[in-house]
Amino acid sequence: MGMSIEMIKPPAEILYERELRALREEPQGLRPASWLLSPVQVRDFIIGREQPALLDGEQVEITRKFYGNDIQIERAVVTLAGNRGLMLVGDPGTAKTMLSELLSAAISGTSTNTIQGTAGTTEDMIKYSWNYAMLLDKGPSEQALVPAPLYNGMKKGILTRFEEITRCPAEAQDSLISILSDKVLSIPELDGGVLFAKPGFNVIATANVRDKGVNEMSSALKRRFNFETIRPVDNLKMEARIIESQARSLLIHSGIEIEIDTDVVELLATTFMELRTGMTREGYKIDSPQAVMSTAEAVSVYVQSAMTSYYYENKGVSLDRLVQNMLGTIAKENDKDLAVLRTYFSKVVKDRAQEDGIWKEYYREKKWIN
Ligand SMILES: Nc1ncnc2c1ncn2[C@@H]1O[C@H](COP(=O)(O)OP(=O)(O)OP(=O)(O)O)[C@@H](O)[C@H]1O
Ligand SMILES: [Mg+2]
Known part of the structure; x- marks a missing residue:
């Protein structure tokens, strides 16, 4: 990128400076007085578009930021x-x-x-x-x-x-x-x-x-x-994409260059969505915790876990760190929520753990929830 931003959290106009500049260079469509961009461009800036913009002869991708x-x-x-x-x-x-x-x-x-x-x-x-x-x-x-x-x-x-x-x-x-x-x-x-x-x-x-x-x-x-x-995101693929892209930019921003593990992201997104909606992907009703199970919380669980694995084990995100950090989010309000998570593991995760794979590994980490 070649851009060094000395800020913990840069404002949107700095984070997306190139995109905004490139859009402003375009021939302006109809727009309200004093607006820097037309309503079409504002929308495209937020939800992305296929056609890249141009800045100093270089293509600038207009990315989707809100799903x-x-x-x-x-x-x-x-x-x-x-x-x-x-x-x-x-x-x-x-x-x-x-x-x-x-x-x-x-x-x-x-x-x-x-x-x-x-x-x-x-x-x-x-x-x-x-x-x-x-x-x-x-x-x-x-x-x-x-x-x-x-x-x-x-x-x-x-x-x-x-x-x-x-x-x-x-x-x-x-x-x-x-x-x-x-x-x-x-x-x-x-x-x-x-x-x-x-x-x-x-x-x-x-x-x-x-x-x-x-x-x-x-x-x-x-x-x-x-x-x-x-409304909260109600589509698992979309939620996983948000977690992935947000986690990637937050980790890069913290100076940590590690690959995002998309299997772990999907696991996390599934857990959050099922607990938030009180419904498993197979359509069974389950209890929801009182704690907020937002996408923002899921992003933060992933980033925390990845950072812990990185600094203490010098490796990519691990499932034990994931479950440990999830506890901090889900169990911060009350003990009942802890019980909800435990039940989720002993029913939903256990069922899926019958086959080899990531859910089986995930189930092993139930030991942290007590
Ligand atoms: N639909 C979505 N599209 C893209 N990112 C999302 C979406 N939902 C949540 N996020 C992620 O969650 C983060 C949290 O968002 P934000 O702080 O704007 O939430 P909020 O609604 O203002 O929450 P609060 O009510 O707690 O203030 C965003 O920065 C983004 O990473
Ligand atoms: Mg807010």
Whole structure:
């Protein structure tokens, strides 16, 4: 690649810098004001396309980054060109944050104009605050104003990401209502202070359905968003592909150059999908643990296991490490989940272990679950 990125987790616009640059070089189709790419290109950037793009005479592959409902991606892109905000809701680990980063990087060229919603989020952190030294010295002025992400988005005509919006107190959420309807921010401290949003501004919020009820959103705010529910991956092959590609890039990023073991990936994807859905691939009902069995967790189990095998045994991922790391994910909430996993091994895995192969080896590692 020849690209050295000195960051633990580079933002999407850096990670996919070449793809984005190459797309921007293309003759632009129809696109909303201030957008760096057309809706077609934004979609293609997220779900990939066959035709490579060109950059300085070299071909750049436009890779698929999100696996799921492609029509939903088109809908989400179009929402951002319209008057309402985009709300991505769903179970933990379904790539809501990833999608919101990809959309912002593609449309506005930056994904870091972001409010991180917490129980302590205040209006100041959303709109703007003041540099108090300057405020006392010179009184309220534009120079003394410290912009927060919403102000930035409106001023520059870029997207503002609002992560975990339902975790914020109601007052903080409500401060969005008038801005999303009128696209104007009033700054009462400045004489006649109003900021009109430039075209290109909009809000992408994410919310985790498991957090809901903590601060149920007001219906006034809900009406200002189009909701898209992101569903967990429901296809084993797709899930295995996500685990494989994400694990590969995370390991390379950690400086670990080892092959991804696709048999182990498939085993892991099968276990996660069966436990998540409460159904084996043969169609038998089984118990589901309470712990989140998301694709993101599966990626992290694989990466942890591969790193452990690499550093302690100097070899590729092994099944004992896999099961040991799975325990950390599945059994972190309660002992009942441990029992669910044990039962899974003594029924489902045992059945498959009757034939030689990876399931037989997997079954041997049941010894770690106690
Ligand atoms: N459908 C998918 N396509 C591609 N990658 C996926 C998909 N689902 C999950 N992933 C992987 O899972 C990771 C976790 O995603 P992300 O952090 O965006 O989830 P989230 O929905 O925001 O979770 P949370 O609710 O916990 O914040 C992604 O970075 C990606 O590696
Ligand atoms: Mg998230």
